[in-house]
């Protein structure tokens with residue numbers, strides 16, 4: 001049972017079938033004039049229309065990239081370099097994806113100033129903090145739509161309104177929210193928005209940046225002038241075709257999937273919190289994606305829990321995929337203000353709409369068993385003795401185990 005859909009998803013059969021001819025028969029370069037090139041160009045145009053439709057944009061506002069990371073880089077560096085003469089101050093949050101965070105770190109080395117808005121225990125920023133952070137030098141606000149580790153959804157619409165009033169460019173990384181909740185560039189009041197294909201059952205290595213008409217960015221890749229000079233290089237035609245199809249399917253199924261996933265999510269949260277002692281939900285209960293939950297269990301090492309779950313056939317993660325092979329504490333969970341020890345005991349579960357055979361009760365039982373087993377061995381858990389009653393919290397008749 002694959003429960004790590006925030007890390008990546010399986011390419012759906014419909015998407016794969018649509019891509020396949022563009023690897024073999026329809027291999028033309030879309031910039032050429034003869035028939036096979038024109039066919040590729042047509043396929044690109046259709047994909048661009050599909051991506052645009054999925055976010056209520058115009059096709060000419062969609063720029064294909066190699067994925068979410070490149071889109072974030074293009075948006076942030078593209079605006080920073082374009083507007084550096086106007087000001088060098090950028091506002092973001094302290095729970096952004098590394099593609100945003102490390103891009104901003106790079107800009108700091110070039111003398112840009114970055115304000116990292118705190119999130120509170122609910123994983124959300126406060127609008128008041130944002131208002132206070134804005135200066136005459138502020139050229140860009142970049143705040144992610146939904147967080148990839150805890151699934152919380154930021155008040156993008158409201159941030160966008162403030163940015164627009166103050167005439168500051170506003171970018172959001174919508175990689176996790178896209179396909180899960182409504183992403184409408186008009187309603188969200190954004191100037192730039194990042195998308196990635198492999199998080200929505202499309203192929204890896206493709207994505208797009210929405211750039212609102214009239215917003216200028218400096219390109220990162222110079223060359224033959226593809227994508228109106230914003231992103232040179234011969235287009236990844238099969239990938240883009242697959243991405244376009246994945247966007248079409250995601251928007252058609254959005255409401256149906258939302259209903260289905262959010263009801264599984266709610267049942268999962270309710271049962272885990274009711275069954276397992278000292279279990280907590282990370283991030284706000286209400287403002288969250290329908291498919292993502294992140295728990296923490298006291299006195300548990302997340303990595304050990306992942307391995308036990310894997311042995312029982314469940315693939316989930318602790319922290320994010322990007323940092324799971326390092327043993328560093330998750331910066332996102334740390335930003336919530338949690339005790340560093342508790343940060344290590346987290347479990348991220350991200351569901352896919354196609355996981356019909358997923359049985360919540362069975363899964364919660366497996367988590368419960370695994371958590372108890374690990375706690376039996378954990379010195380941290382044994383420290384939690386109730387010395388007054390001379391018993392631990394686990395055994396009824398314990399005399400200090």
Ligand SMILES: *Cc1c(COP(=O)(O)O)cnc(C)c1O
Nearest residue numbers: 067068069097099148175176196
């Ligand atoms: C996965 C992810 C990215 C990176 O997208 P890639 O296509 O893998 O480069 C960026 N932002 C968020 C929030 C993500 O979840």
